[in-house]
Amino acid sequence: MKVMLDFCVVPLGVGVSVSQYVAECQRVLEQAGLSHQMHPYGTVVEGEWDAVFAALRTCHERVHALGAPRISTSLRLGTRTDRDQSMQDKLDSVRSKLASSS
Amino acid sequence: MKVMLDFCVVPLGVGVSVSQYVAECQRVLEQAGLSHQMHPYGTVVEGEWDAVFAALRTCHERVHALGAPRISTSLRLGTRTDRDQSMQDKLDSVRSKLASSS
Amino acid sequence: MKVMLDFCVVPLGVGVSVSQYVAECQRVLEQAGLSHQMHPYGTVVEGEWDAVFAALRTCHERVHALGAPRISTSLRLGTRTDRDQSMQDKLDSVRSKLASSS
Amino acid sequence: MKVMLDFCVVPLGVGVSVSQYVAECQRVLEQAGLSHQMHPYGTVVEGEWDAVFAALRTCHERVHALGAPRISTSLRLGTRTDRDQSMQDKLDSVRSKLASSS
Numbered sequence: 001m002k003v004m005l006d007f008c009v010v011p012l013g014v015g016v017s018v019s020q021y022v023a024e025c026q027r028v029l030e031q032a033g034l035s036h037q038m039h040p041y042g043t044v045v046e047g048e049w050d051a052v053f054a055a056l057r058t059c060h061e062r063v064h065a066l067g068a069p070r071i072s073t074s075l076r077l078g079t080r081t082d083r084d085q086s087m088q089d090k091l092d093s094v095r096s097k098l099a100s101s102s
Numbered sequence: 103m104k105v106m107l108d109f110c111v112v113p114l115g116v117g118v119s120v121s122q123y124v125a126e127c128q129r130v131l132e133q134a135g136l137s138h139q140m141h142p143y144g145t146v147v148e149g150e151w152d153a154v155f156a157a158l159r160t161c162h163e164r165v166h167a168l169g170a171p172r173i174s175t176s177l178r179l180g181t182r183t184d185r186d187q188s189m190q191d192k193l194d195s196v197r198s199k200l201a202s203s204s
Numbered sequence: 205m206k207v208m209l210d211f212c213v214v215p216l217g218v219g220v221s222v223s224q225y226v227a228e229c230q231r232v233l234e235q236a237g238l239s240h241q242m243h244p245y246g247t248v249v250e251g252e253w254d255a256v257f258a259a260l261r262t263c264h265e266r267v268h269a270l271g272a273p274r275i276s277t278s279l280r281l282g283t284r285t286d287r288d289q290s291m292q293d294k295l296d297s298v299r300s301k302l303a304s305s306s
Numbered sequence: 307m308k309v310m311l312d313f314c315v316v317p318l319g320v321g322v323s324v325s326q327y328v329a330e331c332q333r334v335l336e337q338a339g340l341s342h343q344m345h346p347y348g349t350v351v352e353g354e355w356d357a358v359f360a361a362l363r364t365c366h367e368r369v370h371a372l373g374a375p376r377i378s379t380s381l382r383l384g385t386r387t388d389r390d391q392s393m394q395d396k397l398d399s400v401r402s403k404l405a406s407s408s
Contacts, residue, residue: 001162006314006347008276008382013184013220016274016388019396023403038400039345040393041312041382049162053155060103060181069184070220072212074278074382075177076314076347079162082115082171082322087346090325094344097329108245110210110280110378115322118286118376121294125301140298141243142291143210143280172322174314176280176380178212178245184220189244192223196242199227205366217388253366257359264307264385273388279381283366286319286375 001049002084006076008042009059011068024066025059032058037087042074046087049079103151104186108178110144111161113170126168127161134160139189144176148189151181205253206288210280212246213263215272228270229263236262241291246278250291253283307355308390312382314348315365317374330372331365338364343393348380352393355385 011021022043029036029045032055036045045052056073063071113123124145131138131147134157138147147154158175165173215225226247233240233249236259240249249256260277267275317327328349335342335351338361342351351358362379369377 001159004347006345008312010214010216010276012214012216012222016217016386017399018216019399020403022400023407026400026404027407037346038397039312039348040343040350040396041310041384042345042348044346049159053159057103057151057155064181064183070182071180072214073177073179074380075175075179076380077175077177078173078347079166080172080322081166090346091344093323093325094328094332097326098332101329101333106245108212108243112316112318112378114316114318114324118284118319119297120318121297122301124298125305128298128302129305139244140295141210141246142241142248142294143208143282144243144246146244174316176278178278180245182220192244193242195221195223196226196230199224200230203227203231205363253363257363261307261355261359268385268387274386275384277381277383279379279383281379281381282377283370284376285370 001079002046003049003052004044004046004078004087005052006042006044007056007073009063009071009073011063012070012072014068021063021066021068024062028055028058028062035087044087103181104148105151105154106146106148106180106189107154108144108146109158109175111165111173111175113165114172114174116170123165123168123170126164130157130160130164146189205283206250207253207256208248208250208282208291209256210246210248211260211277213267213275213277215267216274216276218272225267225270225272228266232259232262232266239291248291307385308352309355309358310350310352310384310393311358312348312350313362313379315369315377315379317369318376318378320374327369327372327374330368334361334364334368350393
């Protein structure tokens, strides 16, 4: 089962600057070979369910290892059985609607 | 690694009534033997990371099997290395703060 | 327009214990006279759109005033035009499905 | 109070294709003059609290007007009192961490 995941890791107990923890998660996704795209309030990743959630677990382990005693992550998670749809497909679909209406 | 998860499964393409899909997810958690608590906009579950995410995957599989071609789930997910904290502990902690201030 | 909101306020820069900030948000909802229900990973509140979001803004202002320099909140938010549905209605609907299948 | 919001509107009761509803929300943000950035699982918008939440309300109203009887939206929402931080600042901060470590 393929999944698209949008996640935002929020470490607690390490002050207000979280960019080093977000950077570590980017490295995890890179090392896992998963297609991903960072945005200003999270990161979208797509792939097989087990590979994506193994990477998410590694993100939590690495962020704890960097010193964060507590993490609160918010996620959106999409699966579909009717067809494949990539991150790019989703963006293209909205943009074609916008173009045809302008 | 223990995890607390709050999730809300939203099936698309099956109309506006979602209660039968939510009920199916309750059965999945029950069968998995995971401690869980339903609220009006989701369900909180706690347990070992792999068991909790295996149950979440089963929820998606069952909701697809019931006829939903697309699912969009939102999650919150907490881990901590400083101490164990159950669902009840979290509620008790807030309630003690409220009681002491009134 | 009525809305049901499930929110979880995560203050950053104030250590790992967040219960006093959650308690403050409970007080805000109480003072606003909004129907609400706390669960282990957030609080569900229902009411008119403007009243609910005014309360959410007050929550952020109060949590900042208590000393949190940064807040990251996750929300779920539901509106419907087909019928009214309270927090209790949603729970009852799932429970009746569970009861009829057991 | 400035706010950064990441939101994903999920219309129910209108089938599995949601791109026209997402496109309508892009138009709302454009008309409101709010800085925003679409990604594959949502849209990030920044601005003054009241302007941002007025736009979110308009998004719900427009998506209902397009025929969706029910909407479930997930949001992340950040405020901070220590300093201003734009969407671009957040991305730059993570990228500088990644560049310095490679």
